[in-house]
Amino acid sequence: MRARLCAVLFGLSLLGAPAPVSAAATPSPIGLTCASVADPFNHWFCTGHVPSFDGVPLDVDLTLPAGGVVPRPLVVMLHGYSNDKTEWESNAITNVKADKDHYNNLAFASRGYAVLNYTARGFKGSCGPGTLAAGCARGWTHLADRRFEVRDSQYLVGLLVDAGVADPAHIGATGGSYGGGQSMLLALEGNRVTAVPDPNNPSTYGNAQLVAWTSPNGVGLRLAAAVPKYPWSDLVHSLVPNGRASDGVILADRNRLHPLGIEKESLVSYLYAAGNAPTGYYAPPGMDPTADLTSWYARLQAGEPYGGDPAVKAAIDQLRIWRSPFYQDRLIATATTRVPVLDLQGWTDELFPEVEGVAMVDKLRAAGWPAGISLADVGHPIAQNKVADWSDLNERANAFLDHYLLGQGGVTLDLRARVSTCDATVGKDYTSGNWPDIAPRRFTFSSTGPGATASVVANTDGAATDPIAVAAGNGGNGSCITLSSLRTTGTAVWDFPVTTTFTLLGEPALHLDATVAGVDAEVNSRLWDLGPDGMATLVTRGAYRFSGIPGGATLETALQGNGWVFLAGHTIRLQVIQVDTPYLRPDTLGSTIAYSRVTLTLPAT
CATH class of the missing domain: 2.60.120.260 (Galactose-binding domain-like)
Structure with missing residues (x-):
């Protein structure tokens, strides 16, 4: 892991929407520095730091098709925990990493999309460790919090809409793992934003309110589609399972939070170390009770008994209320726009297994949301992530986004599962309109x-x-x-x-x-x-x-x-x-x- 300084490059004014530029002119949306890339697509690649809604500078890349700055369908590509904006970037449509092959910034730009890749706050170029520059004092990670990381994405999208880069009616989100969970949360918020009264005062964070999602210039915004890849839906049970979660086929889903479960210690410890210095920036213990990762981890490691400990309850509440899509019943029930969701989940993913996707998609479908899922031997270890499996999954994901964002083709939001194999063969596919019917x-x-x-x-x-x-x-x-x-x-x-x-x-x-x-x-x-x-x-x-x-x-x-x-x-x-x-x-x-x-x-x- 390499340390990266958190630099702040305050760009040009973000308040006005610039007029379209000619194909020959060099664009500079939201203060980014752009250069034309001499490849078969002659796309523009723009980069720089952009202050978010609370002034925290985010390390941003933007990929644009050849031609002038005009409102285009926008895909937001969100990276995994402790990674950075480059995770979903490629210098070709193809990629040696199976889940990025034909599914990266250039692949989308080649089809006419604007593509936003940025590093989440608290990691590497977005206030990672080192000498913290102006604006980074409170730039620690909030662990995919609706009030911060999710709002960062929404704010950047709003800037791009005001700059004439993004079409406000055709915005999509996708990402893997940490980015997958955020993609799902973005879908549930739809056309809403979770706003805290004072970003500089953690005591106000519990009073966050849902408000309409608008750009800084007041343009109404909404997400049009989301493809979470190997995400969580219940961040508590996925990290600390008590064995009571279920997809509902044989056993009923029961109380996942009490008693607190068993820590997936090797995975949790790996993630905690990966996101900490020298790669990332965690809040100093006690500084922010809503994102006190160091204290939470220390308490978990201290061991049983957990029941009756107010510190444990407080941590569970933070993960449940602000970071876990599965518990967002209010968002689901009150949505005025039901965002189509295609979840790509892994059978053999020891971090975010089958139930994280199936239970979430079942909940959405029961509430009338357009949602589908594909399961295969993909995701976090021990998943093999075979090229053949990802080729089919990415083909489905691309068709899904092209339908909802470009208006091309048709989609069937069914439930699909592919059998795992240990050799080079491809397992058999099964499809159903109802998850229990897939295995009768x-x-x-x-x-x-x-x-x-x-x-x-x-x-x-x-x-x-x-x-x-x-x-x-x-x-x-x-x-x-x-x-x-x-x-x-x-x-x-x-x-x-x-x-x-x-x-x-x-x-x-x-x-x-x-x-x-x-x-x-x-x-x-x-x-x-x-x-x-x-x-x-x-x-x-x-x-x-x-x-x-x-x-x-x-x-x-x-x-x-x-x-x-x-x-x-x-x-x-x-x-x-x-x-x-x-x-x-x-x-x-x-x-x-x-x-x-x-x-x-x-x-x-």
Whole structure:
């Protein structure tokens, strides 16, 4: 990671909309410096720093098609956590990174779009670490907050509309991970902005109000379409799952926030470090209670018990109210413009798995919003992100945006899922108009064989199944996890023979009858496909927190899910463990669990 100074280049006045310029003239919208690029498209590339609504300078790039400055459909491309504006930029329509191939600034500009890429506040060129220049004193990251990062995008779009660059009726947003979550929040706000009374006074942030989204010159604005790529919808449960989230197919979605779940420690720690100095700028502890990432992380790492701690509740409320699309029921219900959404989600994404997309899209569709989803083996590790998978996903995303922003072609907002494979083949595609119908069959496996686990015994396969370790061993890429043998230390194990070939498509449901010695315990699970040769491939996994009175308990949880073909003659192996380090943070409170019955139900085609 490289440190970048936060420079402030105050440009020309942003108040007036300039007259269109000729094709030969050099544009300079919103004070950016532009140059013509000698390529087959002769596009303009503009760059510079632009003060946001609160004066924080943002590092901005703008790509324009050849020709004069005229109002064009605009795509806002938002980067991932701790990255910068260059993530979705390319010097060609093609790109060696599969999710950017035919899906980057030049690819969109070549079709007539204006493209906005900028670095989110608190990272690298937008008030990253170093000697903070004027305007950066409060330029720390707010972690995709509706009141700040989302408003930054809205403000920059307004400037481009006033400058005659963007068509106010044809604005789209897309991005991956951190940018994907913001894309979804932008869609939910639609034609509204969340404004705080005083950006310099954190005590006023809780009084933020929804107001009409207008440009600085008063032009009414709205988002026309959004394509979130591998986003979260519930930032609490995705980082600290308690095992009660569900896509609703087999198990009902329950309270995801209480008890607070189990930290995905390797992923959360990686992200915390990646976004901190020397790459980013976090608020000094105690300076801003609404974005106190350092204090939040320290409290999470301090461990259980979390219940009853007002600091924990305050952090949960910040993530739920201002950063999690899934909890924006008011935005959804009161929307006067329902923005079309196409969610691209990953089966094998250990950070933001299937439920983050499916549950959100189901909620939108139930409220009458035009929304669709495509699932494949993509996203964060351990996803493989194959070229063939992204080629099809990007083709669908491009057609979706071209329809809503350019008025070209037609789209079908259905629900699609592609089966994951570990070899070079492309898995089968399934399509439905209703998510439960995509996997109408059920395969149920039960056992009364006993099992026992303890919070002091770790499973020694933990490192081999950790997404950060897998990525580190594969040049930053994901990979199928296939082991020649599975160690049973610290695990309760049940084997179920597969007598008929079937395809898992969705979240397995796990039911356990147990006796718990302890008031708090982790019930973590891994589901394997064990071949006749003894090779075991990880299909999916789960994490569940028990919190309650010691004694007999019935535990139900949905695993993360996948699209996977189980062949006749193979064996399904279920492991239940309490210590799954380094992926999951071990419980500070001790416990043991004895299992007397297990039932595993798989949605299938």
